[in-house]
Amino acid sequence: MRPIRPSGPHDSILARAALGTARAIGHACRWCHRRRYELAPAAASATLTGLSWLHHFNGVSVVEHLMYAAVTATASAGAVFALNNKHKSFATGAASAAAVLGDTWIGAGLGPSIPSLIATGLVTGGAYVPYMRWLTRERQDRLKLQVAAAKAGVGAEALGAGTYSALTGASPEETKLMQALVAMLSIPAVDVTALEHTRFGWRAVVVLPPGRDTAPAKVIARREQLSTNIGLPGKLRLAKGARDNELVVFMYETDPLAQTLAWPGPSTTTCREPAVLGMDAFGQPVQIPLLYNHVLIGGASDNGKSSLQSVLIAYVAACEDAEAVLIDLKPGAVELGPWDPCALSLADSPAKALHTLEWLWAEVQRRGELMAELGRRQGKPVKKWIPGVHGPAIFVFIDELAELMRQLPNAAKLLESLLQVARFTGITLVCATQSPSNRVFGGNTDGRQQYQVRIGLGAKESTTANLIFGPGAYGDGWCLDELEGPGYFLRWDRDNQVPVVSRAFYMDEDEIGATVHRYGREEARVEAREHPAHTPDPDDDPTPPQPPTPPGPGGPGGGRPVLRAVPTFPDGTPIADERHLALWQAVEAAGRDGITIDNLVALGLPEFNARSSVNGPLSQWRAKGWVEHAGKQGRAMAYRLAPRKATVLAGAQASAASEESEACPASL
Incomplete structure (x- = not known):
C-alpha cells in the first residue's frame, strides 16, 4: 500500500482555490437565477445561434437553405399582413420570429463569423425593445395585486409565485424579504445582495429604491412591521449599510446575546493590545482599542455603565504597563470604590477630584518634557508615550461626568485640556455619563469630539443616540431605545462605523472581589511597578531634570500620586469650591x-x-x-x-x- 502523503502548503493552496472557484460559481448561479427574466431573450438568442453554428459544422444542404428561406419569408409576410390590418400584437410576434429565423439562417450558412455575431447582436437588441415593455407591465400588474393582497391580509403564497413576478428571490429567505418590503413600502427593492447564512441565522444587504419614505432610517423605524411581514422565526435587527440607500438585515434564529455573558477573565497583560469588552451579534468578540483613545460611555441609568467600566478597570489592573486613576463623586464612591486597591488613587470628594485633575495635567507636562529630552538625545523626535518603554500608561475612569461638572464647574477647562493633549503622553480618559451634552463640558465647547471611542447603552429617548454618536445618528441606525436590556450596547470607533448590537461581559461582586484580591496593590507589587522617573532611558542616559511639578506616581506613598494638602476652613471642612x-x-x-x-x-x-x-x-x-x-x-x-x-x-x-x-x- 502506498503511504498517504501528508498535506502541505501546496494542498492548502489548492483547497482554497477550489473553494474560491466554487464560491464564485455559486454567486454567478444565484445572480443568473435572480435575473432570469431579464436574461431570457439573450439566453434564447445565444442558444439558437449556437445550434445554428452546430448545424453549419454538420453541413447545410440546399433543401435546408430553402426551408430556412421559406419559414423566414412566411414570418415576414405575416408581420406585413398584421401591420396592414392593425394587429399590433400579432405583428410584433411575427416580426420577432422573422428576425430570429433570419439570424438562425445566417448562423447556419456562415458559421462562427463576424456577420453571424452582428446579426445575433441586432436580433437580441431588437427583441429587448418589446419584451422589456411587456415584462415591466406584467410586473407592475403583479406588484399591484400582491400589495393589495398584503394590505387585505392575504399572503403572497395564496396568489402563487406566478410567472414574471418581481418578488421571487434565489432562496426562500430572499423571497420572504422581498415580499415583506414591497408589502410595507408599496414598491420593490432595487436588489437584494450578499444574502448569506451564518451559524446564528442569515444576513442580507438590501438596496432600497430612492425616496424619502424608502430611506433606511424609515425602514429601521418600522422594524416591527417588517418582522411581522417576513413571518420567519427569529429576531430581526436592522442597520444602515455602507451606502446611503443600503439596508443591512439580520435575522437571528438563535440569539448569541440572549444569555448573560460571564466575564472570562483578563485577555492580556499589556495595554498595547485591545480590551475585550463583550460579544457582538455575530458571535465575535468586541475589542476596544483603549490606549491613545478617549472613551465616552453614555446611556440611561441601570443599563450597565458601571459593569462595563468594571470590565475595563479589570483590563487595566491586569496590564503590567498600565495604571488606573478613579474619580467617583457618588456618596461613598459605591461604583468605583471597590477598585481602590488596584488604582493609583481614588478621588471621592470634589476637592480630591480637583487635585487629581491638576496632578494629571502636571503629569502631562512632565511627560511631555521628558519625551522632548529623549528626542534631543536620540536625534529623532519621540511623539508618543510607549507603555513599557517610557513608563506605564494611565487610564482615568470618571463615573458620572455630569455630576463632576456640577460640583466642580471650573474644572471643565482642565478636563477639556486633558482631552485635547493627554493622549500622546499615554494618559487616556474613560468617562461615563447619562447626559453627554456640551453642558457637561462647561458649555463652552463640545468635548465629545475628542472621544475616539463611543459606547452607547440603552436609553428611553431617541435623542440620546444623537448626543453620544453625533447629530443624525439615530436616523443612521444608532437606536439606543431599541436595545433589549442592561449590558446591550452599540460601539463606534474608526474601524466600526456601522451599528452592530453587542453585549458586555458581566462581573458580579464575587468576581470583582477576586480580581481586586489578585491585582490589588501589595507592598511588594508596588515597589515592583516602575514609573518613568525610575525607568532607564533606552540609551542608558540618566533621567533628565524634572520640572517643578507635583510628584508623580512613582513618588512616596506606594506608587500613588502625592496630592497637596486639601485647603480647609477653620472648622475643618474642605474648601471644595x-x-x-x-x-x-x-x-x-x-x-x-x-x-x-x-x-x-x-x-x-x-x-x-x-x-x-x-x-x-x-x-x-x-x-x-x-x-x-x-x-x-x-x-x-x-x-x-x-x-x-x-x-x-x-x-x-x-x-x-x-x-x-x-x-x-x-x-x-
Missing part, C-alpha cells in the same frame, strides 16, 4: 493689614467682579468668626483672616454654651 478657594487665598495673602472689598474686586477673581458678589462670602465668614475687621484703609474697611486658635476656641465656647443651654433650660 474653586472660586471660594481663590477668594480665601486672596484674603489670606493680605496678611495682618487686610484687604478692602474694592481691592478684592480689582484682582479679577473668577465670578467675583462686583462688590455684591464679594460681600456674600465675606459676610458668611465674618458671621462664623473666620474673618475679622483689620481697620480702615482710607474710607473703606479692610478684612483679614481671624487667628485659627481664637477661631477654634470661639467655636468650642459657642458649642459648650449651646450644650449647656440645652441641658439646663430656663425656668418660667
Whole structure:
C-alpha cells in the first residue's frame, strides 16, 4: 500500500482555490437565477445561434437553405399582413420570429463569423425593445395585486409565485424579504445582495429604491412591521449599510446575546493590545482599542455603565504597563470604590477630584518634557508615550461626568485640556455619563469630539443616540431605545462605523472581589511597578531634570500620586469650591493689614467682579468668626483672616454654651 502523503502548503493552496472557484460559481448561479427574466431573450438568442453554428459544422444542404428561406419569408409576410390590418400584437410576434429565423439562417450558412455575431447582436437588441415593455407591465400588474393582497391580509403564497413576478428571490429567505418590503413600502427593492447564512441565522444587504419614505432610517423605524411581514422565526435587527440607500438585515434564529455573558477573565497583560469588552451579534468578540483613545460611555441609568467600566478597570489592573486613576463623586464612591486597591488613587470628594485633575495635567507636562529630552538625545523626535518603554500608561475612569461638572464647574477647562493633549503622553480618559451634552463640558465647547471611542447603552429617548454618536445618528441606525436590556450596547470607533448590537461581559461582586484580591496593590507589587522617573532611558542616559511639578506616581506613598494638602476652613471642612478657594487665598495673602472689598474686586477673581458678589462670602465668614475687621484703609474697611486658635476656641465656647443651654433650660 502506498503511504498517504501528508498535506502541505501546496494542498492548502489548492483547497482554497477550489473553494474560491466554487464560491464564485455559486454567486454567478444565484445572480443568473435572480435575473432570469431579464436574461431570457439573450439566453434564447445565444442558444439558437449556437445550434445554428452546430448545424453549419454538420453541413447545410440546399433543401435546408430553402426551408430556412421559406419559414423566414412566411414570418415576414405575416408581420406585413398584421401591420396592414392593425394587429399590433400579432405583428410584433411575427416580426420577432422573422428576425430570429433570419439570424438562425445566417448562423447556419456562415458559421462562427463576424456577420453571424452582428446579426445575433441586432436580433437580441431588437427583441429587448418589446419584451422589456411587456415584462415591466406584467410586473407592475403583479406588484399591484400582491400589495393589495398584503394590505387585505392575504399572503403572497395564496396568489402563487406566478410567472414574471418581481418578488421571487434565489432562496426562500430572499423571497420572504422581498415580499415583506414591497408589502410595507408599496414598491420593490432595487436588489437584494450578499444574502448569506451564518451559524446564528442569515444576513442580507438590501438596496432600497430612492425616496424619502424608502430611506433606511424609515425602514429601521418600522422594524416591527417588517418582522411581522417576513413571518420567519427569529429576531430581526436592522442597520444602515455602507451606502446611503443600503439596508443591512439580520435575522437571528438563535440569539448569541440572549444569555448573560460571564466575564472570562483578563485577555492580556499589556495595554498595547485591545480590551475585550463583550460579544457582538455575530458571535465575535468586541475589542476596544483603549490606549491613545478617549472613551465616552453614555446611556440611561441601570443599563450597565458601571459593569462595563468594571470590565475595563479589570483590563487595566491586569496590564503590567498600565495604571488606573478613579474619580467617583457618588456618596461613598459605591461604583468605583471597590477598585481602590488596584488604582493609583481614588478621588471621592470634589476637592480630591480637583487635585487629581491638576496632578494629571502636571503629569502631562512632565511627560511631555521628558519625551522632548529623549528626542534631543536620540536625534529623532519621540511623539508618543510607549507603555513599557517610557513608563506605564494611565487610564482615568470618571463615573458620572455630569455630576463632576456640577460640583466642580471650573474644572471643565482642565478636563477639556486633558482631552485635547493627554493622549500622546499615554494618559487616556474613560468617562461615563447619562447626559453627554456640551453642558457637561462647561458649555463652552463640545468635548465629545475628542472621544475616539463611543459606547452607547440603552436609553428611553431617541435623542440620546444623537448626543453620544453625533447629530443624525439615530436616523443612521444608532437606536439606543431599541436595545433589549442592561449590558446591550452599540460601539463606534474608526474601524466600526456601522451599528452592530453587542453585549458586555458581566462581573458580579464575587468576581470583582477576586480580581481586586489578585491585582490589588501589595507592598511588594508596588515597589515592583516602575514609573518613568525610575525607568532607564533606552540609551542608558540618566533621567533628565524634572520640572517643578507635583510628584508623580512613582513618588512616596506606594506608587500613588502625592496630592497637596486639601485647603480647609477653620472648622475643618474642605474648601471644595474653586472660586471660594481663590477668594480665601486672596484674603489670606493680605496678611495682618487686610484687604478692602474694592481691592478684592480689582484682582479679577473668577465670578467675583462686583462688590455684591464679594460681600456674600465675606459676610458668611465674618458671621462664623473666620474673618475679622483689620481697620480702615482710607474710607473703606479692610478684612483679614481671624487667628485659627481664637477661631477654634470661639467655636468650642459657642458649642459648650449651646450644650449647656440645652441641658439646663430656663425656668418660667
